Amino acid sequence: MIPYGRQSISEQDIAAVVAVLRSDWITQGPAITAFEQGLAAYCGAPHAVAVANATAALHIACLALQVGPGDLVWTSPNTFLASANCALYCGAQVDFVDIDPVTYNLCPQALERKLEQAAQAGRLPKVVIPVHFAGQSCDMAAIAALAQRYGFRVIEDASHAVGADYRDGKVGNCAYSDLTVFSFHPVKILTTAEGGMVLTRQPALHQALQLLRSHGMTRDQALLQHPDEGAWYYEQVALGYNYRITDLQAALGLSQLSRLDEFVARRRALAARYDTLLAPLALRTPGQAASGRSAYHLYPIHVAPERRRAVFDALRAQGVGANVHYIPVYQQPYYQRLGFQSGLCPQAESYYAGAISLPLYYALSEAEQDQVVAAVRSALA
Numbered sequence: 001m002i003p004y005g006r007q008s009i010s011e012q013d014i015a016a017v018v019a020v021l022r023s024d025w026i027t028q029g030p031a032i033t034a035f036e037q038g039l040a041a042y043c044g045a046p047h048a049v050a051v052a053n054a055t056a057a058l059h060i061a062c063l064a065l066q067v068g069p070g071d072l073v074w075t076s077p078n079t080f081l082a083s084a085n086c087a088l089y090c091g092a093q094v095d096f097v098d099i100d101p102v103t104y105n106l107c108p109q110a111l112e113r114k115l116e117q118a119a120q121a122g123r124l125p126k127v128v129i130p131v132h133f134a135g136q137s138c139d140m141a142a143i144a145a146l147a148q149r150y151g152f153r154v155i156e157d158a159s160h161a162v163g164a165d166y167r168d169g170k171v172g173n174c175a176y177s178d179l180t181v182f183s184f185h186p187v188k189i190l191t192t193a194e195g196g197m198v199l200t201r202q203p204a205l206h207q208a209l210q211l212l213r214s215h216g217m218t219r220d221q222a223l224l225q226h227p228d229e230g231a232w233y234y235e236q237v238a239l240g241y242n243y244r245i246t247d248l249q250a251a252l253g254l255s256q257l258s259r260l261d262e263f264v265a266r267r268r269a270l271a272a273r274y275d276t277l278l279a280p281l282a283l284r285t286p287g288q289a290a291s292g293r294s295a296y297h298l299y300p301i302h303v304a305p306e307r308r309r310a311v312f313d314a315l316r317a318q319g320v321g322a323n324v325h326y327i328p329v330y331q332q333p334y335y336q337r338l339g340f341q342s343g344l345c346p347q348a349e350s351y352y353a354g355a356i357s358l359p360l361y362y363a364l365s366e367a368e369q370d371q372v373v374a375a376v377r378s379a380l381a
């Protein structure tokens, strides 16, 4: 089976992890800071906090913005569950903004219409979480302009988009947001097995994230009520968690970071090849906005909804590990029990009805890609 996504682990990656195993620190050591500083510098943001996974990153990002009971958080329905669940962890309510039918990203016009209605009803969101679906940045300039006008904060869920470009910068530079979150799950572009990171330009948010990652504890003299107690002394100043990443994982991440441009270049080349090879077939290839360049975590095609099930099953039967991204989050039974109903986001529902993600990963060969294309062609016939 050709999988839809797969990590690429080099001998250099393995050596980096082994070196940590032989060192004094296997967690909370120097590799974590090096990974944070390396990715922050790559993206062009001054601060970064690495954590156990992107779900934890989204949770502490919401908490750093003081999301709590009574607050509203809006996100895209075309995402993994964690983009919405993070708000529920904080006791806030979630709502969904429909997507753009070309990029499948949260639609700024739909957001504006929903904000106008929410302003009239006195129920504006505290935070909006745009998701850079498949590795393509949302229209962040438009979302940031709305954030200014309506007074909400912005967390970019860039789990798919490490290495992507938007306007004249890298996704993650937080030029149009308060915080950006990355995931390093093995199917994503760069991996630490499990892992995530939050980036920000704001020192106060950086400090809050560091506390939340590790029990709300600090030894920072500037934060202590009793700074003269002794060298053993620490204080808990907030309610935090154990969301730490290990040095083993951070060493893997840092080594992978040196290959990130190569990973993204290969994904872009394979995506361009899919665009060409699939163009004659009865399907829609993923649309790209002019304002950036996708890092291509996913390559989602769209087929006639009444054929999707048959095409998907035929691909699997031919050894192509296709997948589907995403079932609109609010159609999950848990969200239906919260009161959400089908029909809320028609664009997300019609996209989902025909969506199939084709295999795309660094080590996918052109021969394998040709096999995928042949399977799609025969599945559609």
Ligand SMILES: *Cc1c(COP(=O)(O)O)cnc(C)c1O
Pocket: 053, 054, 055, 056, 079, 080, 082, 083, 131, 157, 159, 160, 183, 184, 185, 194, 195, 196
């Ligand atoms: C993978 C993913 C997450 C969660 O990442 P983990 O690191 O597995 O917790 C969150 N949001 C999106 C959009 C994702 O694709």
